Amino acid sequence: MTHLLNLLAAIALLVWGTHIVRTGMLRVFGENLRGVLAKSFGSRPAALLAGLGVTSLVQSATATCLIVASFVGKGLVPTAAALAVMLGADVGTALMAVVFSFDLSWLSPLLIFVGVVMFIARQASGAGRVGRVLIGLGLITLALQLIVAATRPMTESPAVRALLAALPNEVLLDIVVGAVLTVLSYSSLAIVLLTATLASQGLLPTQAALGLVIGANLGSGLLAIIATSGDSPQVRRLPLGNLLFKTMGAVVAVPLLGQVHVGLQQFVPTVAEQVVVFHLGFNLCLAVLFIGLTGVVARVVERWLPTPAHGAGGHRTSHLDPVALATPSLAISCAAREALHQADVVETMLRGVLPVLRDNDLVLAERLRQMDDTVDQLYSAIKFYLTQISREALSERESRRWTDIVSFTINMEQIGDCTERVLIDIEDKKIRKQRSFSEAGMAEVVHLHERLLSNLRLGMSVFLDGHVRDAQKLLEEKARFRDLEHEYAANHIARLQDNTAQSIETSSLHLDLLSELKRINSHICSIAYPILESKGALSATRLRASQLADLDDIQP
Template sequence: METLLNLMASVALLVWGTHIVRTGILRVFGANLRRFLSRSVATRPSAFLSGLAVTALVQSSSATALIASSFVAQGLIALGPALVIMLGADVGTALMALVLSLDLRWISPIFIFFGVVFFLSRKNTRAGQLGRVAIGLGLILLALQLVNQATAPITQAQGVKVIFASLSGDMLLDILIGAVFTILSWSSLAMVLLSASLTASGVITVPEGMALVLGSNIGSGILALLVNLRTPGEGRRVAVGNLIFKAVGCVIFLFGMQYAIRVISNFDLDPGRQVLHFHVLFNLTIAVLFFFLTDKVAALVTRFVPGVASNVAQVEPRHLDSGALGTPALALANAARETLRIGDLIEQMLNGMLKVIKTDDKALVDQMIRLDDDVDRLYTAVKLYLTQISREALDERDGRRWTEIMQLTINLEHVGDILEGTFQALRDKKIGQRLQFSQEGMKELEEMHEKLIENLRLGLSVFLNGDLKSAQMLIAEKEQFRDLERKYSGTHLDRLSGQSVQSIETSSLHLDIISDMRRINSFFCSTAYPILEQAGQLRSSRLRSGMSTGVFAAAVPVPAANPTPAEAENGSHPPRHREAL
């Protein structure tokens, strides 16, 4: 009994380690991974490699399936490319199982030690979360050692052998057992590694271990379907298509098991590694078989799997009339109207940010993050619409307007990305750790937020009307906002020196938020530069002094005309504060 308990504890530690790695990677790189996947579907090879790379990082094909399904549900990518991503994801998890099976006992304590040090000392930073990932990797390697130690007595215990003999021997039963254990552990990677360890210890035979691997792949497909049960629209079709891949592969290898064993045994005699090679061979075979058939599978799934109506309202373009493309002035007006809609979404996200700060509403965080997907959708639509307007048919004035619209949509899309990161930080740090800002800190955030909303509205007004005086006011507001950020960074440091407990706990988050607000404000204010340049009030690096309105008493440094987002963000800004402060 003690032996079985040790084995169960080792398996539990293995599952927990894979969970820690998956959640840690998603917390650090979640937004970047989503963006990487969404931009990698231009070709089949790039989609396949992106799925492989993302799954190798998060060590969960189910997590990759959830991301790909959300993209399909939102209409950002088609079903066919999403299925190619899943083919790469399955190969990625198979390769990671092979890597983790190597004799890495020496590195396990190093991962755990340094991971704990980084996580405890810098918990709220990216380095701290990477320390969490290192802990997970160390636990996976440690758990594999414990599994090997726990299974050693099993090979000598006749009673335990009888138990395992009753669970195996029938191929279909073994596949079912592998699928059930995969679903219960919520990790096909853990099940594959466990199967390899049991085979290497002689508890089960190589054919039985391979059957468990087939079951783990079926279980992985079912898991992907389970995690996508709440995915709106067409997203769950990704999981159905992926399950079809695995089911066809299981049928093929069920009848070709003996041939696969002979092929694998020719270049590796170790029983445990034969099971892992079988796992890689299984997923590579599926990838090769379906690589050029994903569109046909997508059509089949679309035909027989009805779409489920989305519970989440999606924002779609309203004003981008393709019939107006032949009239550049009208097309530009349509694009400008759609860009203003993006500005409205950004204002919703800003208002949602302040509400989350005050109420710790986790559901609102998810809703606001989904709004960034709407921003991305409209941004893509406006960008593609503008590229269809013939540049040769534009006169000088329309050419400038084309550039202004394109630049503002790019800036607003960057603002959406910044806000998405802010919401994730609020969810993980403030809500997750139940932190509260000090009363003074909250007042500062509210004041900066109010000015940010005002500058957004003023910036959109400048974009719409091209008023010179409003553009000058916007630049003045940019300088005042920058001064306000410096002031409140200083008052926050004063509260830290006064040993305010709330300020100490929220220091990193507070400084990051006001720094993000300053970056966002710079994007809003960059709308003024084309107007000032056209009026001749911009030099290469400074505004002309002595403006007729008297807004500026002296020349004020500004970025170059039509600055890039990086220039608008960086400029002469002070360095961003870190937690060490």
């Protein structure tokens, strides 16, 4: 019983080590890995090599598949090029299995020691994240040693040998078991290494081990299918196409397992090496055979999973992709895109204020006020999504972006609330009482409204691009808008002194409207503060004169 518990613990440590390395690599190189993949879709060979290189780092073809599938889902890359990346990704995972099959017992304590020192000393820095990766690599090599130690007593047990000898020699059963184990462990690499170790200890016949390897490859394809099951058809195309490649490869390989086994025995000395070499050869053959068929398979999966008609069912697809949470840099981008959609809804609300004011349109006012519920729902969804992203997994730049998104969505939510109050005031104080503004007063409101929309578009640009010059311009607009609000309020008071009837009737609404528009503009201009602060252009209370000499007279 003790030996079995030791084996289970060693297997768990192997799976955990691969998880640490995978997540650690994504945290260290996540944004750069996305950049490498994004730039590699020009040709099929380049895409294949990029997939190989990235997956060799993250040690998970599934993680690479999820990253690239998100690109496909957003229309950034064609399905055919993404399938070429996945062929390379599977080769990359197989190469890492070859590396870990060597005797690395001397390396394990060194990696763990150095990794722990780096992680503890510089936990929040890039060095700390690299230390985490080294710990994971050390745990993988340590787990392989523990598996060998735990299985040695079992191999010497007559009862275990008799049990293994009685097992049916069914390749299809081996494939199913390998696929199930891979899905349960979330790592084909761990299952292949485990299979190689058990086969080397005599606990698995080599033929059965080869079947388990094929199953592990199919299991990795199933993992991506399961992980993207709730996503759009565009996202699901890549995992489906990749699984098709693996399935076709398995169909070809199964009848040839006997000859392959004989060939491996002639050219590869040990059983463990035979298993990992077969794993590598299987994926290399897939890459060679199917690199020219990526276009055909892409068309097939696009036919099976067609793009739904825009707006089908009355629902839009959210950018808050839960799969992207495994890649922090990608998740940040998803949250930013959803925040821009929230801003689009807010802009629609603001644009509708003027037609309601001019045309006394109660139906439009009601529809616009209901849109504030959408703004609130988007704010809650984005906020919850961002809280699911580990701050420790973010680089310094990504952490600032995280804060920018939170600030932006808060401002948009408050603008939505202000706009709803404005619409309610217009309904209660103007439309239902059948009152109207003076011609001069209406012109002033129209002017402020136009500047407000212009500033909102500028604020969205600042949020999207982070240009300091645009952020400075936005703060300049804050001061100008405030001056205009003061001027127009004074003009309204002058019209009251002249006993202008329309101004007297709408005085409360007019002044409240000017005040609310200024408040909305202040929320828009707040978008600039995080950008300027990150560039060192803000002091605690005002713009630094040394940085922004042309804004000396402007208070934030």
